[in-house]
Amino acid sequence: xxxxxxxxxxxxxxxxxxxxxxxxxxxxxxxxxxxxxxxxxxxxxxxxxxxxxxxxxxxxxxxxxxxxxxxxxxxxxxxxxxxxxxxxxxxxxxxxxxxxxxxxxxxxxxxxxxxxxxxxxxxxxxxxxxxxxxxxxxxxxxxxxxxxxxxxxxxxxxxxxxxxxxxxxxxxxxxxxxxxxxxxxxxxxxxxxxxxxxxxxxxxxxxxxxxxxxxxxxxxxxxx
Amino acid sequence: xxxxxxxxxxxxxxxxxxxxxxxxxxxxxxxxxxxxxxxxxxxxxxxxxxxxxxxxxxxxxxxxxxxxxxxxxxxxxxxxxxxxxxxxxxxxxxxxxxxxxxxxxxxxxxxxxxxxxxxxxxxxxxxxxxxxxxxxxxxxxxxxxxxxxxxxxxxxxxxxxxxxxxxxxxxxxxxxxxxxxxxxxxxxxxxxxxxxxxxxxxxxxxxxxxxxxxxxxxxxxxxxxxxxxxxxxxxxxxxxxxxxxxxxxxxxxxxxxxxxxxxxxxxxxxxxxxxxxxxxxxxxxxxxxxxxxxxx
Numbered sequence: 001x002x003x004x005x006x007x008x009x010x011x012x013x014x015x016x017x018x019x020x021x022x023x024x025x026x027x028x029x030x031x032x033x034x035x036x037x038x039x040x041x042x043x044x045x046x047x048x049x050x051x052x053x054x055x056x057x058x059x060x061x062x063x064x065x066x067x068x069x070x071x072x073x074x075x076x077x078x079x080x081x082x083x084x085x086x087x088x089x090x091x092x093x094x095x096x097x098x099x100x101x102x103x104x105x106x107x108x109x110x111x112x113x114x115x116x117x118x119x120x121x122x123x124x125x126x127x128x129x130x131x132x133x134x135x136x137x138x139x140x141x142x143x144x145x146x147x148x149x150x151x152x153x154x155x156x157x158x159x160x161x162x163x164x165x166x167x168x169x170x171x172x173x174x175x176x177x178x179x180x181x182x183x184x185x186x187x188x189x190x191x192x193x194x195x196x197x198x199x200x201x202x203x204x205x206x207x208x209x210x211x212x213x214x215x216x217x218x219x220x221x222x223x224x
Numbered sequence: 225x226x227x228x229x230x231x232x233x234x235x236x237x238x239x240x241x242x243x244x245x246x247x248x249x250x251x252x253x254x255x256x257x258x259x260x261x262x263x264x265x266x267x268x269x270x271x272x273x274x275x276x277x278x279x280x281x282x283x284x285x286x287x288x289x290x291x292x293x294x295x296x297x298x299x300x301x302x303x304x305x306x307x308x309x310x311x312x313x314x315x316x317x318x319x320x321x322x323x324x325x326x327x328x329x330x331x332x333x334x335x336x337x338x339x340x341x342x343x344x345x346x347x348x349x350x351x352x353x354x355x356x357x358x359x360x361x362x363x364x365x366x367x368x369x370x371x372x373x374x375x376x377x378x379x380x381x382x383x384x385x386x387x388x389x390x391x392x393x394x395x396x397x398x399x400x401x402x403x404x405x406x407x408x409x410x411x412x413x414x415x416x417x418x419x420x421x422x423x424x425x426x427x428x429x430x431x432x433x434x435x436x437x438x439x440x441x442x443x444x445x446x447x448x449x450x451x452x453x454x455x456x457x458x459x460x461x462x463x464x465x466x467x468x469x470x471x472x473x474x475x476x477x478x479x480x481x482x483x484x485x486x487x488x489x490x491x492x493x494x495x496x497x498x499x500x501x502x503x504x505x506x507x508x509x510x511x512x513x514x515x516x517x518x519x520x
Contacts, residue, residue: 043337044337045337047337060357060379062358063358063360105500107505107507151294154365157364158365161365162474162477165478169482169485169490172489172490176490176493185507187507205507
């Protein structure tokens with residue numbers, strides 16, 4: 001899929017370029033805006049977390065900036081869709097991967113079907129953020145200007161507050177798993193989205209299907 | 225009624241206890257509006273503007289006597305004029321002074337995320353504290369009466385205060401003071417209910433209004449502003465007064481079960497991830513053991 005990308009940036013020997021500069025930039029655009037949205041959103045979510053908004057310069061400022069960061073985030077979401085949607089379709093390997101998810105959770109990665117550049121879990125994360133990000137954006141537009149929704153259309157406001165909160169909760173779940181996987185569980189993953197490259201071993205271990213795809217034709221032997 | 229009536233019994237967006245809760249025995253105050261004796265003179269509108277020192281805005285001529293279509297951030301008290309055709313074909317002119325209802329169970333306060341932006345005093349008055357307001361407009365969504373209005377310039381929400389400043393000094397609200405027909409009364413909730421029910425009984429028994437009654441909707445826990453209506457079975461005729469108002473279901477869902485579900489899921493998720501890490505650890509630990517194989 002991205003052999004051409006590997007020529008675009010030099011990586012250390014034994015490493016493979018996993019994320020292009022553009023992919024990394026878009027990831028962090030969405031990630032950093034999401035984190036601001038998350039913490040200010042949590043401040044409005046619960047009185048027990050209202051102090052977060054105070055710490056970030058006061059709740060009126062948080063309320064004023066939250067929607068603007070939402071616009072940055074939706075730009076990130078749209079960019080991500082353009083970059084990755086074509087790679088995020090579910091295939092037979094992904095369906096088999098889903099069935100053996102319990103092995104994945106128990107770190108029995110050798111028992112997993114050979115995932116491609118993205119495994120089924122990552123694909124679900126992607127589509128989860130696409131769907132809930134879009135819902136957050138649409139409901140967020142209503143919550144940005146509730147005073148302009150006429151009384152006769154007040155049901156739009158009622159739906160929006162529930163959709164916004166529940167979609168946000170869904171993304172919190174996705175976000176927690178994503179950060180856990182990227183920072184704690186899969187060593188090398190955080191590095192890859194900062195510097196772009198991963199070790200060959202990382203690719204062989206977690207994305208054997210992709211490894212085969214980019215190496216298979218050019219190398220003389222295939223492992224196993 | 226002393227200064228003590230401005231102790232606070234409910235606070236929006238507030239973690240922990242409320243200082244004034246259960247702290248006094250003073251009664252709830254109430255405004256009684258007898259729509260059957262209102263002549264639509266708008267003296268209450270003027271008194272409200274004067275006492276609260278609200279900046280003037282443009283009025284709108286909509287082919288009725290009504291000053292503007294609905295209340296505004298700087299126009300808290302508006303008489304709604306409704307021409308109503310009765311069953312026998314005769315016309316009635318229903319006039320209702322519209323303002324904040326000061327619900328015992330206020331939807332604005334339930335929806336508000338900002339600590340102390342909306343308070344309810346122990347005398348029942350629901351008051352917006354603009355200094356604590358963050359301009360999110362959730363109160364607009366929470367209110368079943370379409371009362372809170374946003375000042376577009378400052379992004380702060382305003383509404384009738386039931387002249388909390390006057391009431392705390394033992395005075396009646398400005399609108400009450402100005403009413404020339406005596407259709408407005410102010411006192412304890414108990415007294416106003418008694419007065420209203422008496423008037424409704426009179427209307428039923430002596431004035432051919434068999435459905436006359438007092439509007440004090442239980443869905444919001446009763447209100448600090450109650451109406452005597454000629455026909456209490458059809459409050460919608462009085463400029464869309466809802467017959468059974470309550471905090472919108474979706475707002476209750478959002479601030480109730482959804483909040484708990486979300487909190488449990490978030491805290492549970494965090495605990496789950498920590499436990500997973502302690503039990504299974506990072507994925508790549510075995511990779512290090514595999515390194516010697518790599519060269520082979």
